[in-house]
Amino acid sequence: MARVHPFTALLTSLEPRLEPSDYVPRSNAAPQPSHVRPLLESANPTAELRRLKSAGALLKDARPAMYLVEIHSPAGKLGGPPVRFLLCALDPEAAVPLEHDPYRPRAWEVEPAVTLTADDHGVLRGLLAEASERAITVWQGQYDGHPMSLRRIEPSPVAKRIQAVLDEAPMRPLAALDEGGPSLAAVVPLSDPGLEFQPIHRALKGVETFKEETFLTLVTAYARVYELDEPLDTPRGLGAARERLATLISGQHAVLLVLPGGRGRILRFRQGLDLAHLKGAPRNPTLRSLDLALLNALVLRTVLGIKDPEAPGHPQVFPVQGLESLVRGVQEGTFQAGFALNPPPLWEVRAVMEAQATLPSRTLRVEPLPPAGLLFLDREA
Structure with missing residues (x-):
């Protein structure tokens, strides 16, 4: 069974410039733009997301797909290709977290679990670049000084090749996965030169x-x-x-x-x-x-x-x-x-x-990180 799946996304209207909240994330927690913080701080983020969906505040994608988040270096830093994260649904049994006591998201549908993927020969990195050229731009703007874009990868041969590569590659999330169902994940190849x-x-x-x-x-x-x-x-x-x-x-x-x-x-x-x-x-x-x-x-x-x-x-x-x-x-x-x-x-x-080992708690954090709230995973679809 495949570990990585397309998913039905819930999309919200995003401003060209997303404002960061004053929330300080723990370790590898996804940054929280100001528009998504009230959702994550509600008593039950899952129920609040369901309410927003019922109220028509979110647009449901027509069919399951995978998405690509591209994060460019902020102004003043050395330029280069963007860091690409594949947004997908990740099965709960897909991979053991890389660290002991990993960050536990308040909402697995909202906060993407950054997942490191072995890519020794750069195959996945090349496929994500190829998919980016053909993907549909859903949103383009800035967050905290980083130019950023969200692209939709249509069901296609390149999408199937991405899934086939990920079925075989060692994957380790930096956050806990939901044991009750798929989690929203942001998969990034270790071969990406912009990953720090x-x-x-x-x-x-x-x-x-x-x-x-x-x-x-x-x-x-x-x-x-x-x-x-x-x-x-x-x-x-x-x-x-x-x-x-x-x-x-x-x-x-x-x-x-x-x-x-x-x-x-x-x-x-x-x-x-x-x-x-x-x-x-x-x-x-x-x-x-x-x-x-x-x-x-x-x-x-x-x-x-x-x-x-x-x-x-x-x-x-x-x-x-x-x-x-x-x-x-x-x-x-x-x-x-x-x-x-x-x-x-x-x-x-x-x-x-x-070695299929696990790092001590809070050994590292990854930069850049895709922010929460670019889209949501519809678990009822």
């Missing part, structure tokens, strides 16, 4: 075992400690630290320790560490090579003695999006200290998919 992985950093709060001098002494058993040339509380220092963390010698793993007063250190893990004997290390050798796994096993569990630091809702370890937010939180005293990570490289994510 952003890391989810970690911050500490209320950890009595964290004493800076003692910690820096103990952590040398597992990592070399490097001073930073400039403080982290300036744009120049922040940029220099980010570049240094990202450009260490190939094959090395490192994290950036963020301390109060704009201070910081780079911790570069020693090579040849035997992690298999550590109780907190992942059993899967592919997962043991992740920066976040090394941070959890060596630093948080072993050096600081924190139990289950990767557990969802941990009272002492907090996920933080954005290095600026992490530095600001430590500066303001919200957190004791923080650990900034590099994003996992594409080949590492691909290896995790191939």
